[in-house]
Amino acid sequence: MDLSRLSHLVMTLTIGLAALLVSTNIIGKVQLGQATPFHFISALVLGELLGNAVYDQEISITYILFSIALWTMLMYIIEIITQKFRRSRGFFEGQPSIIIRNGNIDIEELKKNNMDINEIQRLLRDNGVFSIRQVEYGILEPGGTISVLKKWQYTSPTNEDLNISQKPVFLPIALIADGEILKENLATIGHDEKWLMDQIKMHNLSRMEDVFFAEWQQDEGLHVISSKKR
Numbered sequence: 001m002d003l004s005r006l007s008h009l010v011m012t013l014t015i016g017l018a019a020l021l022v023s024t025n026i027i028g029k030v031q032l033g034q035a036t037p038f039h040f041i042s043a044l045v046l047g048e049l050l051g052n053a054v055y056d057q058e059i060s061i062t063y064i065l066f067s068i069a070l071w072t073m074l075m076y077i078i079e080i081i082t083q084k085f086r087r088s089r090g091f092f093e094g095q096p097s098i099i100i101r102n103g104n105i106d107i108e109e110l111k112k113n114n115m116d117i118n119e120i121q122r123l124l125r126d127n128g129v130f131s132i133r134q135v136e137y138g139i140l141e142p143g144g145t146i147s148v149l150k151k152w153q154y155t156s157p158t159n160e161d162l163n164i165s166q167k168p169v170f171l172p173i174a175l176i177a178d179g180e181i182l183k184e185n186l187a188t189i190g191h192d193e194k195w196l197m198d199q200i201k202m203h204n205l206s207r208m209e210d211v212f213f214a215e216w217q218q219d220e221g222l223h224v225i226s227s228k229k230r
Helices: 004-025 037-055 060-086 084-093 107-112 117-126 183-188 193-201
Strands: 097-101 135-142 146-150 171-176 211-217 219-224
Touching: 004 060, 097 107, 117 146, 135 183, 171 183, 183 193, 193 211, 193 219
Parallel strands: none
Antiparallel strands: 097 135, 135 146, 171 211, 211 219
């Protein structure tokens, strides 16, 4: 075995691994836990940068480190942008899509996401749901998973078995995210900003900026998470 090639391989893998670990810590653990298409591409490019260096001895360690550092910096800047500017998240991270609404499959949303009924059934089975009839709402997440809100009679334990009177199921609606009012969602529930401010004051908060997140559910009212340190 060529010792120079072997030493190059050992050095490249060792330094590359260290650089990738540092890069992962800087960019954030979201790449592993909640991978969106954007995060997947980011991880793929990092792997390719190191992989190409392993098989090409003409690529120096300096080049590898510079490439990983530059890519990490770009990814970190984008992460900061998505944290500071809520509207940028849809572009970089994608938007969730409601593909099952009020127990009915939204065919148009399926077409937009290039999905078919078999894929929906597989995703539902991953959530322990083996019949679409059990689903009140199904939300396709940017990472390709589906979040399920079951119909009343199929929640566990089964309400039918307990002879509990039927209760309608309502989808929670976010009204404030990162201190910013989601005006479209507020209009959806038929209220204005004055009503929202009155609701916020009932939670002992005097400013919208003091609200990190607020969610409305018809049968339970407004749930507020304050951004103020306690």
